[in-house]
Amino acid sequence: MGQKRLLLATLLVTLLGSITLAQTGQKVALDAIRRGNQKYAKAQYELAIEEYRRVPPSAGDTYAQSLYNIGVCYYELWSTEEATAYYRRAVLARKGRYPMALYALGVALIDSKRPLEAKEAFRQSITAADGKHATAHFMLGLLLIGEGGDEAAAASFKEAIALSKDRFPGSHNNLGVALARMGRLPEAKREFEIALRQADGELDEAADNLKLCRSLLALPAKAQVASLKTVETLTGLGNKLTERTNVQGH
Template structure:
């Protein structure tokens, strides 16, 4: 079977799908072509593989990119993402740290390392990394949302609500975001505001059972409170 080189495969939309699919072995870059293949092109191919849920093949491409340029911060960051998906956490951490060392203002690398730390239960480390990402890019909606999750996991609901609100301010719009903001407000006894956020979540996804249950709980609690105060005033 003939091994094709990248220069013979400039097919507008089909290259990435073929490279990451069942015929993936055909599209590995031959050693003789590495010198003529740019690291950025290899990283792009790796990114396409990640989008198609093929982290194993993505690792191959990112590794080839770094063989050509070991100082390529984006390659280290993206290799970290692929390794993290494969559960190779220690290796992923090393590549995130190398990306940050090479590019100290690489906010995505801080955010990605934070997400990994949060999954490991290191809420303090995750919070620090998300804050670093936001210090570099204050309008980073995803980092605001994820920092909110980390803060809420540590029972810091007031701060969590502020970052959820910032995520909304910078363009994030998901049922989960509205629901989590509602929970953070509920934890502060801001019941009316919490109910509004649960309703917004349901506007986006009427079948969102968690938001519906949360809204029902808030409305039930409000009704019980009103009945209690009414009885006290009789």
């Protein structure tokens, strides 16, 4: 009995020691993230990278976060290939369940003129977020409409609108473009009107598209549909595409 108690006591001490070490390691990792974010906020991207590199692989999700943040810093430094590599590493560190990193990867791949890979990254981002990623749906829609997939693009823009609780003027505009290309001009006109109303009249693409759509309805001319303009920024969410890839912190 005495030996069993001694063994249990030894195991308990070992366990408590491991927990203490783990907690200490996690604190070190979080402190590095905090310092890195402070330097990032001052646009000291190289120094921020140095801090993020202090997070060890044993830090789990915090390590994945540090990889993502390094990617963001490289993106800010216009080192898109390095950013892409770190976004991929962050995704791997979380075994594919990292919507934010996948989205950022998609944006970087667009910059690198790799639309097919970007499309897959946005799809994976949507999957990792259980379908609830409005901006990824928007970006996927942009890529789809760019390659002529109007029906699929329309579905993506509708998802973006629904997930944003119908406060996404850019998606309404782009949905209108897709509908117009499919010959559904009355529906397209309504989407342009919604986009313009939600943007308080400050969305030039929607204003131009609405004017053109009205002329098409008055005197159909299919050739003019090609003049419709998509919105390529996250209008209504207050951010440009590149501004969606911000660092994470605690």
